[in-house]
Amino acid sequence: MREGSLAFSPMLLVSDMATCLRQALVDEYAPLPDLGNLPPLPVANDEDPAARPETTQDRYDEYFRVRRTQHQNTLAYSILVGFRDVLDNLRSARSSLAPTQWHALAAGIHCTLNLLLPAERRSHYHYSPLAHADSAPDPDLRWILGHRAFFVLTQCVIIGLRGFVDAAKRAAWHDAVTALTYGTTMLATSEACLRFTADFPPDDYRRTVRPAMPAEFSGLASADHACLVTLLRAVGPSLQAMPPEFSEHREALRAALHSVYSAHQGICARFDGDRGPSLRMAPGNATPATTVLTRLARSRSRLLES
Secondary structure, eight states, X not given: OOGGGGOOOOOHXXXXXXXXXXXXXXXXXXXXXXXXXXXXXXXXXXXXXXGSOOOXXXXXXHHTTOOOOOOTTHHHHHHHHHHHHHHHHHHHSOOOOOHHHHHHHHHHHXXXXXXXXXXXXXXXXXXXXXXXXXXXXXXXXXXXXXXXXXXXXXXXXXXXXXXXXXXXXXXXXXXXXXXXXXXXXXXXXXXXXXXXXXXXXXHHIIXXXXXXXXXXXXXXXXXXXXXXXXXXXXXXHHXXXXXXXXXXXXXXXXXXXXXXXXXXXXXHHHTTTTTSBOTTSOTTOOOBHHHHHHHXXXXXXXXXXX
């Protein structure tokens, strides 16, 4: 898999907006793209949600204001919307992200925006400090925007890992490493995005965020996460088949996956998940949410050992 084969094929307007957004990552005074100029995606051929019983996924998407469609430009649009919203929020409201966390978030966004551009317009990321903002964040808005960007990043992880598995089947190991490196980078960016998502006082979570979420509600039960877990089962054997000279890339993926789950556990504990049950648990189940996450992290990590 050559680097170019990871690229998407969006319309020219999308590429121009990706260039604009990429510049805004390193220049806090650069304008953000006006996504209102994007033509709407046609949804006429999508399944009518009213034609079937409501599912947990439907309630999940409704809460996060997500509409799923199979149009070919959906991912490109989602990348622009998800990442622009995060950057706009960080420009307008303060954040406690450490420089290393901001670097991981911005570098991963830059890497993915490059995939919306022709090869001659791609560039390397040059670190620029996070823009300073004085206003307190709106916890509900940051929670929603962060999750929406996390959904996009999960899709990007899936793209990288699928490319890895496909190339590994052909024993095209250099192509496989290119795809695996992208997937690993997106996991690191996902960890930073999780920290952004929960970057507000715990009291705000207790007061407004949690009460607004439905019962038995968790991102671990989302369609995106389920797809990723299924893919991890295929990634494990491919990792084991990698030649020894690529072992560092195998270990990097395992470390990145562990870090994402560790970040989730830490955020959960910060929001009282070490004392109360997960929203995904049925009423009456007293198992602390952090305990559930620890078990899940172990089981997911084992998928990469098989």
